[in-house]
Amino acid sequence: MGFFSVLGDCFQILKHTFRQVFMRPFTYFFPFEDRIYPERTRGRHIHVRQNCTACAQCVRACPVVAIRIDKEDKMYEKDAALYFDYTRCIFCGLCVQACRFDALFHTPVVDLSEGDREDLIFGPDKIETLDRDPLEWRGRRFR
Amino acid sequence: MIGGVMLQFDFFAWLAGIPQWLEDVILWIWGIVKGIIWWIWDIIQWVWAQVFLPTNFMFLFRAVLFPGLVFVVLALIWAVWFTRKLWGRIQDRRGPVHMGKYGGLQLFADAIKLIAKESIIPDNAKRWMFRFLPGLLLVIVLLPFCFIPWDFEYWYIADLSVSLVLVFAFLTAVPVIALLAGWVSGSKYSLIGGFRAANNQFAAEIPMIISTIGPALLAGSLSLMGIAQAQTNIWFAALLPINLATFLVAAIASVGVFPFDAPVADSEIIFGWRTEFTGIYFTLTYFAEFAEQMLYSALIVALFLGGPVGFPFLPGAVNFIIKFIITFFFFVLVSSSFQRLRQDQIVHYCWKYLLPLALLNVIVIMFAIVYLPGLAALLPLGGG
Numbered sequence: 001m002g003f004f005s006v007l008g009d010c011f012q013i014l015k016h017t018f019r020q021v022f023m024r025p026f027t028y029f030f031p032f033e034d035r036i037y038p039e040r041t042r043g044r045h046i047h048v049r050q051n052c053t054a055c056a057q058c059v060r061a062c063p064v065v066a067i068r069i070d071k072e073d074k075m076y077e078k079d080a081a082l083y084f085d086y087t088r089c090i091f092c093g094l095c096v097q098a099c100r101f102d103a104l105f106h107t108p109v110v111d112l113s114e115g116d117r118e119d120l121i122f123g124p125d126k127i128e129t130l131d132r133d134p135l136e137w138r139g140r141r142f143r
Numbered sequence: 144m145i146g147g148v149m150l151q152f153d154f155f156a157w158l159a160g161i162p163q164w165l166e167d168v169i170l171w172i173w174g175i176v177k178g179i180i181w182w183i184w185d186i187i188q189w190v191w192a193q194v195f196l197p198t199n200f201m202f203l204f205r206a207v208l209f210p211g212l213v214f215v216v217l218a219l220i221w222a223v224w225f226t227r228k229l230w231g232r233i234q235d236r237r238g239p240v241h242m243g244k245y246g247g248l249q250l251f252a253d254a255i256k257l258i259a260k261e262s263i264i265p266d267n268a269k270r271w272m273f274r275f276l277p278g279l280l281l282v283i284v285l286l287p288f289c290f291i292p293w294d295f296e297y298w299y300i301a302d303l304s305v306s307l308v309l310v311f312a313f314l315t316a317v318p319v320i321a322l323l324a325g326w327v328s329g330s331k332y333s334l335i336g337g338f339r340a341a342n343n344q345f346a347a348e349i350p351m352i353i354s355t356i357g358p359a360l361l362a363g364s365l366s367l368m369g370i371a372q373a374q375t376n377i378w379f380a381a382l383l384p385i386n387l388a389t390f391l392v393a394a395i396a397s398v399g400v401f402p403f404d405a406p407v408a409d410s411e412i413i414f415g416w417r418t419e420f421t422g423i424y425f426t427l428t429y430f431a432e433f434a435e436q437m438l439y440s441a442l443i444v445a446l447f448l449g450g451p452v453g454f455p456f457l458p459g460a461v462n463f464i465i466k467f468i469i470t471f472f473f474f475v476l477v478s479s480s481f482q483r484l485r486q487d488q489i490v491h492y493c494w495k496y497l498l499p500l501a502l503l504n505v506i507v508i509m510f511a512i513v514y515l516p517g518l519a520a521l522l523p524l525g526g527g
């Protein structure tokens with residue numbers, strides 16, 4: 001029965017490819033659309049300045065010296081401005097562990113590409129918020 | 144002056160006559176030039192009058208615009224986009240997305256890129272043939288579209304009594320050109336690819352033509368138009384389902400796309416007989432491949448799926464195009480489902496399975512016509 005079983009296999013394959021045509025593609029439209037990352041993904045940081053005590057434990061914990069602290073730049077009574085250098089950061093999470101005042105967290109945002117090396121040093125204006133200019137593509141805005 | 148004739152050659156009168164003589168010469172030449180110009184102008188007027196004679200004009204309209212060249216080339220562009228999108232979907236990708244809406248302009252971007260590329264002709268190539276063959280290939284593949292019966296009444300280009308045979312005569316030249324192109328490229332990979340193309344045709348042509356015997360037999364006609372007209376009562380796909388399948392498979396083998404893409408097997412012999420073609424030459428062969436697939440889809444519609452027969456409230460050409468799109472979809476589906484076969488396997492399958500199956504269906508339908516009188520009444524066979 002070789003012939004008929006092979007024919008049956010052929011129809012199985014055709015059925016599969018036919019169903020495949022109407023399935024959603026696996027690929028994402030990357031810069032505009034991305035998968036959902038798990039909640040505990042160690043992506044870029046967010047600095048909550050209200051909780052910050054300028055203790056500099058995150059700077060001390062960082063193994064690659066990616067964090068710089070500016071204690072003069074105060075917004076509240078005893079906080080500080082943090083500068084994250086994402087050209088150096090290895091996303092090890094030690095700074096978040098070191099923070100005892102719930103002032104530093106990882107976020108699930110992992111696409112940190114910029115046009116310029118200097119833009120990868122996230123100053124206080126960028127590290128304290130998740131807002132950014134949404135990407136536009138053919139009149140549609142993404143994130 | 145006695146005893147002699149005096150030649151009265153008045154030198155000064157002669158001198159005075161020279162301008163007149165020059166004028167005559169110039170007028171004579173001008174007459175010839177004017178005659179030629181008028182002759183050309185008359186030819187232009189004649190051609191113009193011929194073109195704008197109502198019958199001729201509409202024939203030209205059909206040959207050039209609607210079911211003719213421009214329509215076929217637009218359909219070709221659409222077919223390339225459709226194929227790439229479908230391949231993408233089957234492989235869980237998106238296909239082209241960036242140029243134009245849903246990637247619809249991707250082909251134009253590709254074409255501009257390919258045309259702008261340098262055309263490299265290898266040292267060992269036969270230069271003249273190397274330049275000539277890709278264009279000839281595309282022309283030969285586009286020509287049989289004029290025999291496709293897009294509609295019964297008006298929207299078709301030509302209806303010959305032997306158009307089926309003629310279409311196959313054109314299509315047989317395709318692997319010959321592939322073989323020649325592989326030969327004149329002066330590269331071993333292209334030569335191997337050319338022989339593999341010939342091998343594909345050697346394997347696929349007999350089952351394919353035997354499969355078309357069924358429709359021709361039932362319609363009692365070798366004209367594509369006649370075969371399509373014979374299906375007003377019942378489509379031949381209902382009577383000849385196995386022939387439809389064998390024709391589809393043999394057509395795919397003849398075009399040389401997956402799974403029968405041994406001629407251009409890009410992981411074995413770099414790109415088969417198209418290895419050395421670059422730029423515009425590659426573009427032409429690439430288009431020819433898609434045009435051949437489209438041609439076979441249109442043949443399947445005309446031979447098995449009733450041609451323009453379909454929804455009565457739609458024009459025949461629209462019915463034809465709907466069925467054509469569905470057939471082309473299955474063409475792409477089949478050609479993206481299986482792995483590549485070896486050349487000997489291709490011959491083996493085509494001769495050992497396709498050929499007997501095609502013959503079997505023809506024989507079965509012959510017996511059916513003899514023993515089921517109700518069936519014969521549906522067909523324009525005459526007699527009883």
